[in-house]
Amino acid sequence: LDEAQRITLMNPAALKLLNQPHLPLGRPLGELIPPEVAVQLTCTPEEQSACQAEFQLPGPPPRQIGGVGAPTLNGVGSVLVLGDVTEVRRLEQIRSDFVANVSHELRTPLTVMLANAETLVDGALEDPKFGYALAAGIEQEAGRLARIISALLELSSLEANESAMEVKEVFVQPAADQVIRLLKQRAEEKKSRMTASISAGEKILCNHDA
Numbered sequence: 001l002d003e004a005q006r007i008t009l010m011n012p013a014a015l016k017l018l019n020q021p022h023l024p025l026g027r028p029l030g031e032l033i034p035p036e037v038a039v040q041l042t043c044t045p046e047e048q049s050a051c052q053a054e055f056q057l058p059g060p061p062p063r064q065i066g067g068v069g070a071p072t073l074n075g076v077g078s079v080l081v082l083g084d085v086t087e088v089r090r091l092e093q094i095r096s097d098f099v100a101n102v103s104h105e106l107r108t109p110l111t112v113m114l115a116n117a118e119t120l121v122d123g124a125l126e127d128p129k130f131g132y133a134l135a136a137g138i139e140q141e142a143g144r145l146a147r148i149i150s151a152l153l154e155l156s157s158l159e160a161n162e163s164a165m166e167v168k169e170v171f172v173q174p175a176a177d178q179v180i181r182l183l184k185q186r187a188e189e190k191k192s193r194m195t196a197s198i199s200a201g202e203k204i205l206c207n208h209d210a
Helices: 012-017 035-040 086-121 128-159 172-189
Strands: 051-057 063-071 078-084 168-171 203-206
Touching (some): 012 078, 035 051, 063 086, 086 128, 168 172
Antiparallel strands (some): 051 063, 168 203
């Protein structure tokens, strides 16, 4: 870009990224990307660090673009580097959602275990019937916690291509019924009803836990 933010050079990758059929020599940068972003990416020679900004280009599909601008060595105009960060941002969002979901899943059994243990310490241990029920609840939630952790370790191995899923024939109906039992409470909270209509004896080739 020259000192007036007009385009003086653009490589083929930038042309493709900005959907430009021809080299837009002499056009202001603000005509190709949002004007406010063009201003953010304008660095003066006095600035010590590069200017950075992100913006979205309309689709289809819409794309998130990251830009870094810096003044040229002779102080006349600037150089701009653009990159498509759509997939990076998508993965970051997935990871953020995943952490939030895992935190929720871990909190539930831990809360039950803590409540049961506190009740036992407060005197329920002396009640054989009630004490046994609370201890059984702790055991059940501990098992649930172990399964969650095991699933996380398995997921980590799969992402690192260190593990192969064991695939075998699985009856569909019991697997579907198990999923419905697990999600029944959430469905009721959202006033939804879950049903399964599957032919008896129907099998699929899969990994049951996955």
